[in-house]
Each structure stands twice: as structure tokens, then as C-alpha cells.
Amino acid sequence: MGRAPCCDKANVKKGPWSPDEDTKLKDYIEKYGIGGNWIALPQKIGLKRCGKSCRLRWLNYLRPNIKHGGFSEEEDKIICSLYISIGSRWSIIAAQLPGRTDNDIKNYWNTRLKKKLLGRRKQSNARSMGYIADNRDANSSEDSDRLSALSNSAIERLQLHLQLQRMNSHSSFYSNTALWPSMHSLHENMVNTFQLSDENLWNCWPDHQVQIDTANIDPHSGNASSSYEPVMTADSITSLLHEPTKISDSADNSPGPQEIMSLGVEQILCGDYNDSQTAGHKYFMPQENQYHQMMPDFHCFRRMLEETNSWDDSPSLDIVEGGGVMFQDSETGYRNL
DNA sequence: AAACTGCGCAACCGCCTTTTC
DNA sequence: GGAAAAGGCGGTTGCGCAGTT
Numbered sequence: 001m002g003r004a005p006c007c008d009k010a011n012v013k014k015g016p017w018s019p020d021e022d023t024k025l026k027d028y029i030e031k032y033g034i035g036g037n038w039i040a041l042p043q044k045i046g047l048k049r050c051g052k053s054c055r056l057r058w059l060n061y062l063r064p065n066i067k068h069g070g071f072s073e074e075e076d077k078i079i080c081s082l083y084i085s086i087g088s089r090w091s092i093i094a095a096q097l098p099g100r101t102d103n104d105i106k107n108y109w110n111t112r113l114k115k116k117l118l119g120r121r122k123q124s125n126a127r128s129m130g131y132i133a134d135n136r137d138a139n140s141s142e143d144s145d146r147l148s149a150l151s152n153s154a155i156e157r158l159q160l161h162l163q164l165q166r167m168n169s170h171s172s173f174y175s176n177t178a179l180w181p182s183m184h185s186l187h188e189n190m191v192n193t194f195q196l197s198d199e200n201l202w203n204c205w206p207d208h209q210v211q212i213d214t215a216n217i218d219p220h221s222g223n224a225s226s227s228y229e230p231v232m233t234a235d236s237i238t239s240l241l242h243e244p245t246k247i248s249d250s251a252d253n254s255p256g257p258q259e260i261m262s263l264g265v266e267q268i269l270c271g272d273y274n275d276s277q278t279a280g281h282k283y284f285m286p287q288e289n290q291y292h293q294m295m296p297d298f299h300c301f302r303r304m305l306e307e308t309n310s311w312d313d314s315p316s317l318d319i320v321e322g323g324g325v326m327f328q329d330s331e332t333g334y335r336n337l
Numbered sequence: 338a339a340a341c342t343g344c345g346c347a348a349c350c351g352c353c354t355t356t357t358c
Numbered sequence: 359g360g361a362a363a364a365g366g367c368g369g370t371t372g373c374g375c376a377g378t379t
Contacts, residue, residue: 016347016373039364055365056348068346091367103347106368111345 007039007050017057021047025054026062034058060101067099071108079105079113084160117160 028045035041039051047054060066071079075097082093088109090102097105 014349037364050349051364052350052366053348060347088368102367107346110369 007042007052009050011048012042012050012053013048014053017049017061021049022057022062025058029058029062056103060103065099066101068104071113075100076113079109080117080160083109 024045024047025041028041035044037051038055041047041051041054042049049057078096079093082089082096086092088106090106090109094100094102094105
């Protein structure tokens with residue numbers, strides 16, 4: 001049985017809010033409050049709107065002390081740092097920026113800040129990934145999809161952190177790390193990995209047989225736990241490349257794998273895998289002939305490492321005299337942050 | 338001047354979590 | 359304890375506007 005809709009879709013108005021509707025909603029909430037029930041609210045006011053729509057309108061636009069546009073340099077930094085650390089948790093990021101809404105920050109990130117920071121790097125990486133895919137298997141659109149999937153949030157976050165870290169050694173602009181949120185230990189691990197020599201990095205793989213555990217990871221201790229969400233893709237890949245983490249001795253009871261990796265399996269691997277239930281954990285093990293399918297993913301990161309080491313072809317961020325930082329617009333040149 | 342294109346943003350959708358009964 | 363309702367969130371869509379051809 002499906003879930004009942006929150007309102008009668010046929011009888012609710014959609015689209016932009018009129019000034020009249022805004023006034024009705026604002027006046028009512030200021031007088032009587034929400035009353036603990038958004039769904040019932042529009043009926044009380046006489047608005048033909050879905051309760052969720054009212055909530056959104058209030059939270060994102062009508063409530064007091066909302067700021068729109070004009071993000072400051074400080075806000076840019078906070079958004080950037082938090083995005084690197086926690087990803088697209090817009091509500092959490094918004095909580096650190098008084099007057100800003102998650103929707104606003106999300107829009108700002110997607111339409112402006114991301115382009116400012118990653119700009120041409122992304123295109124460059126896309127080219128690299130295409131190159132890799134072409135070399136391996138020219139007719140594999142599935143692989144292309146997987147590669148492009150890898151180029152999303154995780155890679156953006158990694159690129160951003162590397163940018164910031166490079167700048168950190170030159171500039172006071174981002175040097176106050178006290179302002180930054182603390183990094184997940186595996187996240188730090190990821191960053192460290194990309195500072196390894198290429199040789200070391202590559203030699204980590206593929207000699208390990210890998211057992212992938214769907215158990216979750218405590219972001220503070222790095223230990224397996226059932227109460228935290230799975231680690232992100234880039235963390236997972238880095239763990240695999242860098243420093244395998246043994247989280248349980250139960251591996252001894254399972255055939256084949258010598259080490260247990262803590263990975264969010266559906267985020268990093270796709271395709272069919274043997275799986276088995278062992279000691280309360282579900283293990284996913286790539287079959288031998290599937291290793292080659294995983295390799296392109298790691299090629300992506302290897303390629304990124306190579307690019308990172310020669311980050312000079314079209315920097316989107318640069319240090320300027322006096323310790324300031326400029327974002328470089330791909331078309332119009334430098335612009336102060 | 339008209340058509341086209343790209344961008345920014347408000348709003349919607351659907352899924353997941355939390356609360357209530 | 360379980361089902362339903364409501365809240366919350368992130369991704370996506372579509373409209374309006376400005377700039378370009």
C-alpha cells in the first residue's frame with residue numbers, strides 16, 4: 001500500500017507565491033505560530049497551498065532575518081570548508097551561517113561557488129577520464145557512466161581540499177585552520193594518500209585481495225558501527241589504496257580475503273559480486289575477473305594525482321602578491337574573492 | 338529586433354527520518 | 359511494536375531574465 005499524499009494535489013496551487021499569499025502566511029505565523037502542524041496550516045489561513053509548500057516558503061523566504069545573495073568572503077570560506085568536510089549536507093552548512101537557508105546555499109554552491117573553485121579543473125578531469133575510458137574500452141558507455149559518477153562530490157571535495165591545502169602553505173587566507181571543521185580521519189587519510197609518491201600509491205594495488213564490508217564507520221574513531229552512515233566513495237578508495245583498515249577478526253572465518261576494508265560498497269563498486277553472510281557482516285567480494293573492471297576507477301584517481309602534481313595548466317585559484325587569493329574565471333580572468 | 342542560450346533561483350518532488358497514535 | 363502522518367532534506371525542474379548571435 002502506497003503512502004497517502006500530504007495534500008490533495010488536484011486542489012493545491014503550485015508555482016510562484018503571490019504577495020497576497022505571502023502576507024497571509026507571514027501574518028498568521030507571526031500572530032499564532034505554526035501550531036505544530038504545517039499540513040493543517042494552509043486550511044486555517046485559507047491558502048490553497050500544500051503544507052510543505054508553506055513550510056518551504058516560510059523557511060526560505062518569509063521568516064525574519066533571512067539574507068539573500070551577497071555572500072561574503074567569510075561565508076564562501078565556511079561553505080567551502082564544510083562542503084569539503086561533510087559534502088552536500090546543506091542544512092548543516094546552513095546552520096553555521098545565520099540568516100542563510102539550505103536552499104540558498106545549495107543554489108549558490110551549484111551555480112556559482114563550485115564553478116569559481118573548480119571551474120576548468122572539472123573539464124580537464126573529464127577529458128582525462130575520457131582518455132582513460134577510450135584506452136580501455138572504446139564502446140563502454142557503462143564505464144563512462146561510472147567514471148563520471150566518480151567525478152562528482154567526492155572528487156570535487158578532494159580537489160577543493162588540495163587547493164586549500166596548497167594555498168595553506170603560501171597564504172594567510174586559508175591558514176587559520178581553526179576555522180575549518182575537523183576532518184574525518186578517513187578523509188585525512190584520503191588527502192594523505194594523494195600526497196604519497198605515485199609509485200607508492202600504485203603499488204598498494206592490486207595485490208591485495210579485498211573484502212568489502214557494508215558495516216558503517218564511526219566518523220570519529222574510524223571504527224565499524226551500525227549507527228553511522230557509510231563512508232564516502234573517495235574515502236573508500238583511498239583506504240583501499242593507502243592503508244587498509246582491519247576492523248574485525250571475523251575475516252579469518254571467511255574464504256579468500258586477507259584484509260577487511262571498510263567501504264560503502266554501493267558507492268564504490270557496481271556490478272555483480274559474490275556475497276556471503278559472515279559473523280554478522282555482509283561481505284561483498286569482487287570476483288577475480290572483476291578486478292579489471294575496478295581498475296578504471298583507480299586510474300581516475302591516479303590520473304588526478306598526476307594532474308594534482310602539475311596543477312599549473314589552468315588554476316582556478318591562485319595566490320597573489322600580498323597574500324590574497326584570487327579566483328580565476330575561465331573566460332574573464334582574475335577576480336577577487 | 339528576433340531568436341537563441343545560459344544562468345540564477347524559487348519551488349517542487351520524492352525519499353528518508355522522526356513523531357504520533 | 360507497528361503503521362500512518364508529518365517533518366526534513368537534497369536533488370531536480372522550470373521559469374524568467376540577461377547576454378549573445
